[in-house]
Amino acid sequence: MFNPESFIEEVKPQILNEIGDEKILAAISGGVDSTTAAVLMYKILGKQLLPIMIDTGFLRKNEAKKVKEMLTGILPLQILDKSDEFITRLEGISDAEEKRKKFREIFYSTLSNIAKENGIKYLVQGTIAADWVETQGGIKTQHNVLVQLGINTEKEWGFKVIEPLADLYKDEVRALARYLGLPKEISERQPFPGPGLLIRVVGKLTKEKLDIEREVNEIVEDRLKGMEYSQYFSVIIDSQKVLDERISTEAKVPVYIYDTRATGVKGDVRSYGKIASIPEIDDYEKVREIVQRITKYDVTHVGMLINEKDEGKYSVGIRAVITQDFMTADFAKISLDKLKEIACEIVKNNKEIKEVFYDVTSKPPATIEYE
CATH class of the missing domain: 3.40.50.620 (HUPs)
Known part of the structure; x- marks a missing residue:
């Protein structure tokens, strides 16, 4: 003690x-x-x-x-x-x-x-x-x-x-x-990495993405404050992605792969793999099983889509985890209603945001931060 x-x-x-x-x-x-x-x-x-x-x-x-x-x-x-x-x-x-x-x-x-x-x-x-x-x-x-x-x-x-x-x-x-x-x-302050939002603008750093992430992160931290999660924040990535038929067949749901990569940990070593998205599923145990199938491939983070629209060029990820020592962590089981409420506010506040997903990957195989 x-x-x-x-x-x-x-x-x-x-x-x-x-x-x-x-x-x-x-x-x-x-x-x-x-x-x-x-x-x-x-x-x-x-x-x-x-x-x-x-x-x-x-x-x-x-x-x-x-x-x-x-x-x-x-x-x-x-x-x-x-x-x-x-x-x-x-x-x-x-x-x-x-x-x-x-x-x-x-x-x-x-x-x-x-x-x-x-x-x-x-x-x-x-x-x-x-x-x-x-x-x-x-x-x-x-x-x-x-x-x-x-x-x-x-x-x-x-x-x-x-x-x-x-x-x-x-x-x-x-x-x-x-x-x-x-x-x-x-x-009791939220953990915040030294490089800050630099590593939450995942992939190529641009001033526009940085400015959007700063605003979005404030929304996420404010809406999840007081819910006793160990860490919670947002990330922003470019929204370009393609359907991966092989992984979709294995996962039994449509799995899209983004152009942007993120850091993970597999077998106690670094893995710089892909970010994937899956449709909304109202059963976290089923989601966990699907994620396990997907991360067998070169995927480190999986996001469950909460809000989508036709226009925009960025995807925002919401990340919330529960952990004791930050060496391992589990994603928080936030209600879909709460996630939709937050996602709706995020999309409403910026026309450049095309979609919002919730990260449903534990550590390992993901890391808590994306970079």
Whole structure:
């Protein structure tokens, strides 16, 4: 059983011994992990900590403002707007791993500049166990996993990385956040990846898709809030797809395959496979059986269509999962009426959205995020 008080008693002398009276930079993404790591360090080191949130352009709607307000009186957070630079340099990239690695390069170069300007030699970040396990296993490159991959951060960017939460899992991080006195809006906050909406605009990144995803994600998070799902969000992909007769025969329902690929995990290794869609079925156990037949092929994510129209060029996916440690997860059994209500609102608010599907794939063979 995780004990936050014992954890702090253990790490505090290690941090004080490592940092001494040096200043340290904290990188905050807006998620619970990085925020908890920063607040922990602030409790231990006080004004030696410089907490920074970089607006990469891939944050949720009004994210930076909301996080700063939530941390008022808790952490003296500074916001640095670098959105134009990030979006310009990443626009047009399609491959999931290429996106993550390019984001990492820009992100840490930016932090390196801040550190040098302030004479800082240390960086604290909210890497947790699930991050480095997935990266070392080759499933996906978590942008904040560096040391575990043998990257020399001092040589590369001029700072040493401190990761006080690296052996914790998400439920333990939340328990620590509550112990540190963080408000529920932070301790129970929806997990949000460092690259943010960059990896929820699945496939080729364009400014239009990014802007639509930002609006849609707010609808999904708002409508599923309070339903006690572990994580829920939206994704956007190009809607081009074709009927796969072979898989349809196996699944015994029409199965369409999109041009866009997504990351999955099969046999504990990375699988960069196809995204499929199936018709609406009012029986989740039957859906589960169909998905198992489909994912025998080169398919990592399966979406059940909830709303379709003739016009539009994008498909929106709703993702909601239940998990304890984020290493495995099951899709949430949301009522079709609720899904249709959300899908109707999404389609109504943007003419470019052709269809909405609900992701009915567990982890494995899917990953929770698509990229």
